[in-house]
Amino acid sequence: MIDLRTLLVSVVVLVAACGDADRQATTADAAAEKPKSALVVTSNYPLYFFASRITEGIDVAPEIVFPDIDGDPAFWTPGAEQIQLLQSADVVILNGAGAEPWLNLVTLDRRQLLDTTAKIADRLIPLEDSVRHQHGPEGEHSHQGTAFTTWLDPQLAIAQAQALTNAVVDLAPAAEDQFRDNMAKLERELIELDTRLAGIFAQLEDRPVLFSHPVYQYLQRRYLINGKSLHWEPDEEPTTSDWIELQQELPAHRASIMIWEDEPLQATKDRLAAADIRSAVFHPVANRPDDGDFLSVMRANAKRIQSSL
């Protein structure tokens, strides 16, 4: 027999279900508005550079866009227009490895995301220096992740570029051979860069090096650099506690070179020089450089390191 509960449920359903008649037409309208041209958005400059090189000179290639980001893309929070750009993209090329913390803050279609380090997850470097905290009854926790400047290891950069190549091939399969030819050229240039950097850092032998910021983990691992990272900003005067920390570090780690993300203040350079520490800039080039491109900046990095040895 029909009980009261079923009867009530039936009434509620009937009320909510009324007026569904126009659904088919609305679905058809929405489908008709889908964009047709392929659009690829990258989350940092190295990926934009790789994508641009892979698609260079190919008519049917997708449009490659790198949003205007002020500062480090890892600290980017997309604005309304940039979110619309990301949502309209056919593919959003991600660095992965935690380089896009903004992914946790924005709403994107997961099917359009390509993590270029997903297949090399076993080669990523976990971060260890996160601070745990506790508030409320849920217990202590920390916000830790992995090092994300993967492109500083040219071998990882090649793997990322290959993942990217597969994505553009999926978007324009007719030009697969051209994409793969361009990838092969890019790979040769990255291998050449790798060889050059290996030669330069080999000259260090096991001599200690300081990094101004913990962003060189992959460079350090790739070229077996005996390095330690500080948390110094090139455009800020180091604090007294920063200098004390350095003094405490030096006896155990007698570095003669400090590698910076950007040109440090002259006063900082002078004070380091007084401690027999030369400053050299190795630009991580996460964002679009003012001059040149990814490879030219990396070659300039190599040149500066070479001259500082």
Place this chain on the structure above:
Amino acid sequence: MTGALFLGWRYLAQHRFKSSILVASITLMLFLPVATRLLVEDSAAALTARADQTPLILGARGSELELVLNTLYFHAESPEEIENRAFAEAQSTEFAEFIPIHSRFKAHGAAIVGTSLDYFDFRGLRVANGRQMGLLGECVIGANVAARLGLGPGESIVSSPETVFDIAGVYPLKMTIAGVLAAGGTADDDAVFVDVRTTWIIQGLGHGHTDLADAGAGAAVLSRRDDMITANASLTQYAEITPENISAFHFHGASDTFPLTSVIAVPPDQKNATLLRGRYQDSELLQLVVPGNVLDDLLETVFAVQNYVILGLAILSLATVAVITLVFLLSQQLRKGEFHTLLRIGASKGYVAVLIASEIGFVFLISALLAAALTLVTRHYAMQILQTFLTL
């Protein structure tokens, strides 16, 4: 003969009260069964259409009907929940596209539906005003919600605590309206859509607060040692997600354990649907249901109820017809003198018969027209009328 019709009409006009009662009785007698039938048929068609557009629903084992209703119409007050890992595991099967649904909270009486962008493509929902939600804490609202609350893009809507006395439970979250959806005539018009992670923030699984490692957090820090900071109760959690504080928002615990109320599965073909259903056939915690089948069972009940109602109305109609017949017969008896006078002044018996028939005919004609008009109005405003009735 037009004279007889005129006299019949004038008689009804002269006896307005009696005529009105007769018209009202016959109108209701005609209107109720027809309206019931049409309402049920329209609703059943709409219900079936939405269910048929939703191939499969994955949810907690329990009432299939409640799972389907909450997924399609967001009506459940305390829906059963599944862990987000069920969504991830379903995705790993690659048998279908999966759309998460977390529909548990409300804002100004409208259901807050946490989902992904896939839902909008799946339902063919289009943003008519503003843009699609993009950041945590942003929402797009259904057309009816926008009209009812007078809200639009750039304004905000606050989630409601689950209970008035739940001071230690779910905090209200002020959500920015990114856009308003075009009306589709479905339950989506009455919902507030957010990213599923926003519902987790409403639930308290994620939050934003001052960076405890920052020197400015001093008053909120209970203790600080090496790599561990403990905050006290004065730590202020943000009640609104803004571009300035969004980067401070984070989740606690493994996202695999976070709740969903259901997952919509959209397999590409029957083979994948069958393979997927096989996966959950023996699951003790989860069930994968075909909404169309579940609602067919419900509709059987609805139609059975409808038949009972119509049977009752038919019996009432018979009684009404009997009473009306009695009224007319008694009326003829009372008007014997009037008819005799008409015959004496030269009217034929046929003339008198037409006069009586015209009175009855006018009553039925007016009743039929009123019943038709009421049926049209009811069909047009059925949803609003019934919703108002149910929310009283």
